[in-house]
Amino acid sequence: MARIGHNVSLPERARRIRRHALRMGEVQGQGYIAQALGIADVLAVAYFHATTYRPDDPEWEGRDRFLLSIGHYAIALYAALIEAKIIPEDDLETYGADDSRLPMSGMAAHTPGMEITGGSLGHGLGIAVGMSLALKRKGSRSFVYNLFSDGELDEGSTWEAAMSAGSYKLDNLIGIVDVNQMQADGPSLGVLNFEPLGPKFEAFGWFVQRVDGNDIDALVDAFDKARQHPHAQPRIILCDTKMAKGVPFLEARERNHFLRVEPQEWAEAIRIIDAGVTA
Amino acid sequence: MRRSKYERPAHLIGNAERPRLTTSAMIASIAGADQPTRPAPLGHALSALAEKDDRVVGLSADLAKYTDLHVFRAAHPDRFYQMGMAEQLLMMSAAGMAREGLQPWVTTYAVFASRRAYDFICLAIAEEMLDVKIVCALPGLTTGYGPSHQATEDIAMFRGMPNLTIIDPCDASEIEQAVPAIAAHRGPVYMRLLRGNVPLVLEEYGYHFELGKAKLLRDGKDTLIISSGLMTMRALEAAKELRKNGVDAGVLHVPTIKPLDEATILAECARQRRLVVVAENHTVIGGLGEAVAASLMRSAVRPAAFRQIGLPDAFLEAGALPTLHDMYGISTTKIVTRIKEWLDE
Numbered sequence: 001m002a003r004i005g006h007n008v009s010l011p012e013r014a015r016r017i018r019r020h021a022l023r024m025g026e027v028q029g030q031g032y033i034a035q036a037l038g039i040a041d042v043l044a045v046a047y048f049h050a051t052t053y054r055p056d057d058p059e060w061e062g063r064d065r066f067l068l069s070i071g072h073y074a075i076a077l078y079a080a081l082i083e084a085k086i087i088p089e090d091d092l093e094t095y096g097a098d099d100s101r102l103p104m105s106g107m108a109a110h111t112p113g114m115e116i117t118g119g120s121l122g123h124g125l126g127i128a129v130g131m132s133l134a135l136k137r138k139g140s141r142s143f144v145y146n147l148f149s150d151g152e153l154d155e156g157s158t159w160e161a162a163m164s165a166g167s168y169k170l171d172n173l174i175g176i177v178d179v180n181q182m183q184a185d186g187p188s189l190g191v192l193n194f195e196p197l198g199p200k201f202e203a204f205g206w207f208v209q210r211v212d213g214n215d216i217d218a219l220v221d222a223f224d225k226a227r228q229h230p231h232a233q234p235r236i237i238l239c240d241t242k243m244a245k246g247v248p249f250l251e252a253r254e255r256n257h258f259l260r261v262e263p264q265e266w267a268e269a270i271r272i273i274d275a276g277v278t279a
Numbered sequence: 280m281r282r283s284k285y286e287r288p289a290h291l292i293g294n295a296e297r298p299r300l301t302t303s304a305m306i307a308s309i310a311g312a313d314q315p316t317r318p319a320p321l322g323h324a325l326s327a328l329a330e331k332d333d334r335v336v337g338l339s340a341d342l343a344k345y346t347d348l349h350v351f352r353a354a355h356p357d358r359f360y361q362m363g364m365a366e367q368l369l370m371m372s373a374a375g376m377a378r379e380g381l382q383p384w385v386t387t388y389a390v391f392a393s394r395r396a397y398d399f400i401c402l403a404i405a406e407e408m409l410d411v412k413i414v415c416a417l418p419g420l421t422t423g424y425g426p427s428h429q430a431t432e433d434i435a436m437f438r439g440m441p442n443l444t445i446i447d448p449c450d451a452s453e454i455e456q457a458v459p460a461i462a463a464h465r466g467p468v469y470m471r472l473l474r475g476n477v478p479l480v481l482e483e484y485g486y487h488f489e490l491g492k493a494k495l496l497r498d499g500k501d502t503l504i505i506s507s508g509l510m511t512m513r514a515l516e517a518a519k520e521l522r523k524n525g526v527d528a529g530v531l532h533v534p535t536i537k538p539l540d541e542a543t544i545l546a547e548c549a550r551q552r553r554l555v556v557v558a559e560n561h562t563v564i565g566g567l568g569e570a571v572a573a574s575l576m577r578s579a580v581r582p583a584a585f586r587q588i589g590l591p592d593a594f595l596e597a598g599a600l601p602t603l604h605d606m607y608g609i610s611t612t613k614i615v616t617r618i619k620e621w622l623d624e
Contacts, residue, residue, distance in 0.1 A: 108407055116378070120402045126368045127403055130375020130383075133360065137336075138379065157399070160368035167363070 010216045013083060014044035018246055018273050020079035024095035024102070025259075026266040031096075031104070034244035034256040036076035038180050039147075041214050042239050043080040046145065046176070050223040055085040058112045062142060065131055067115045069124020069148040070178070074106035077114065077147075086113040122155025124148050125175060129161050132173040132234075140172075143227065147176045151183040153194040159204075165234040166205025174226045175206070175236040178213065180243050184257050197238055206236045213239025247272050281596065300599035302423040308476060309421060309509055309600070316476035317451035321414060322350025324458035325384055329355050332462065334382040338362050340369040346386035346416045347474045366391045370399035370413075377409035382462065389415035389430030389471060397436060404467050405442040411467050418447065418471035418508060419560030420590055420607065425597035431590050435565025437469050438537055445536040446470040447508035447560075447567075448488070451477035453534060456488035464490055471508055480512045486532070493540040493547075499529030500551060502618055503582075505544060506558040507533045507567050510588070510609065514558050517614040524615075526622060536567055541574045548580045554621055555582035560609060563589040586621050588614055 021036035047053075051064040068077045075095065081087045087101070094100035101111050105119040116127050128146035135142055152158050165173050183191045194200070198208045207229045211218040219239070226235040244250035247269045250259060261269070289295040310316045329335040329351065341364040343349045352359040362369045366387055373383035385392075392400065392415045404411045415430070422428045437445050446461065446468060448454045454477065461468045484496045496511070497518055504514040511532045518528040531547050533540065548555055555575075557568035568587040575585065590607050604610040608617060 116374075117402060117406055120398055122367075123371055123399065123403050126371025126399070127375040127378070129368065130372030130377075131379050132375070133372065134376040134379030134381050137381070157367040157371065160363070160365035161371065164363060164365065164368055164372070 008048075010044050010048055010220070013048045014041045014216065015273060015276055016083050017043055017076070017079045019270060020082045020089070020092055021075050022266060022270050022273065024075050024078060024092045025261065027093060027095045027097070028104075029263070030258065030260045032072045032075055032257075033259050033261065034182070034250060034253075035070075035073050035178070035180065036079060037244045037246050037250065038241040039073065039076050039178050039213070040079070040245070041216050042147070042176060042178070042219060042241070043076060045216060045219040045223055047080045047084045049220055050227065051145065052142070053084070053086070058086050061140070064142050065115050065128075065144045067118075067124045067128055067131075067144065067146040068106050069116070069118045069146055069152060070121065071105035071107075071117065071119025073147070073149070074102070074104065074114075077106060078102050078111070081111070081113040084113070087111065121149070121152045122157040124152070125158050125161035125165070128173055128175070129164050129168070129170065132165070132170040133168065135172055143172050143174055145174045145176060147178065150177060150179045150181065150188045150194060151191070153177070153197070154192045162201065162204045162206070169205070169232040170234045171229070171232045173234040175234065177236065177238045178241055179238055180241045182243050182257050186255070201236050206234050207231065208236050208238065210238040210240065213241035214245050246276060300602055302597065302599055309473065309512075310476055310478045315479045317479055318476050319347035319350045319474065320451040320454040320477050321386075321458065321472055321474065322347035324455045325351045326354035328458055328462055329358060332382065334380060335462070336360060336376060336381050336383050338369055338373055338383055338385045340364055340366050340387045340391070342387050342416070345388070345474065346414065346472060348386045366396040367399050370396045371403050373411045374399075374403035374407065374409055377404070377411050382410050382412070384412045384414060386414045386416070386472070388417045388428060389433045390417065390428055392469070393430060393433040393436045400443075400467070401440050405440050408442050408466050410465055412461055412470065413468065414470045414472050416472045416474045420595060420603055420609065421473075421509070421560070421600070423598050423600050423603060426594040429595055431562045431595060432565065433471070434536055434559075434561050434567070438565060438570070442467060443537065444468045444490070446490075446534055447536055448473070448534050449508060449511040449532060450480040452479055452482050453486070453488050457490075457534070460488060460490045473509060478512060480515065481532075488534060491535045491538055491540060493531055493533040493535070493543040495547060496530045496532050499527040500553065501527045501622060502554040502556060503529045503531060503547060503551075504556045504558055504618075505531045505533055505567070505571055507536060508560050510558040510560050513609065513611050513614055516611040517618065520611065520615045521618060524619065526619065528618065533567060536570065539570050539574065544571055544574060545578050545580050548575060548582050552581075552583050554584045554586065554618070556586045556588060556618060556621070558588040558609070558614065561589055562592055563587045564592050584621065584624070586617075588617065
């Protein structure tokens, strides 16, 4: 567990993550803000319930590794890293700007707490396989989490990694899929039908759970079960999320993979988020 | 030009002589009949390295036996990872292992590393400057199995990848020396591999591998052959043959393609004005030849003439390797003939 802020509720963490993300979006006036709003609950549970880390020592050997395969979700992970005090809050004013530590697509060399360079989609799960094998070799008890997207299920490399993780029975690997049903060209299932998803991973030897990725109680339960599962197999949590969750006028946009938001709308979105859950 | 697949071979329809040579096993030996060889230099060198360095692990994509990694697997079974016939995963998992402090040695065929896994080497490994060593068999034209297995453009592709060091060794002793040298270099390395019974060529020249260094193996006043990989072996044989014809050929061996030892190359080209021939087991596009040409153009050094010996910009034929090496002009006899012609121009 993270050793900070035990008096702050997970819904409040999720609210703050959404708020940090919206403030970064406002800096650029556009971006992958719908993904950030959709995945905020998952990140809140990951960073404030499930994973072990030290905010003042992001490369501490005993940490759980949290990989962001989906580089364009960087805005979401930065928000979580800010909330986890791994990145100072005022860094968000530089999001996507020259000389920023927070580039638009996540890169390991740029940002504390960013474990890998994602962005070329389909890389994260395979890197996670290698890290999981290496951690076992070192006798480490840390978990490797890889957050990837339903769009990355189109990539063959994801399935190479899925087969390998099952074959090596990597019980220290936890995959998290953001099933938000939206890709660059439109709704995911219209781009390439990856269903039935749970049975696919089960057939590859994984312990599979599918949950509402915006239900914090369900997520807590799923992360607990993933970590405590007694059998030697990799674990995956398929999280059905809603794009732009928490800001209804953005949820309603039909094509929200990359959102352009008018200047006055940012303030409105933040007002809506602030009016929601509090500690 | 290749004939139509509906035309039968000449000797089956006429009186043409039946071809004598046949395509050998996947990896044809490049050793001459009486040439001394050593078996599996990579496998033995890597096994020895692993004795001294706990970080070293070996990864295969279902080709351990064909990349000499089976020797390492036998010596260190607990440090060998079978990643399956999945080259993208091979590179991704190596990146993950390197992130956790291991030094993965990854082997497959050069065609698969370059053509299939490029994005994964580029972004997961090279961009992060991770300590992964990629060692690949069947470089250039070293199999008669056709374009699916002939890595004729691997160096062209990999030269464009920042952070990546590229090595093209000539013989067994050089592979043995290169293994600890590239292990000591922190960062990604791509090395072309000669496997099986690999010729011993360089020991008689008192040669020792140094990362990033080109070395003059023999001097010659009429022409300088600049070469890498197995073409250095061919260049040395050609130089001996040319000597009998009164032609004095020098050989500059350039095992490190990137970063290129431009200082030595330019110094050798400048020291004596002569025909400069770059010989490489690679397409003439984007390899050592063009790298040397560009280096010369950027400098004030002007050789008497500049020529390339390499593979054509084409998908190559299948068949017996000696036939193909003759056909594409990289056999010793073809090198001798072409250099004599160029000197007569």
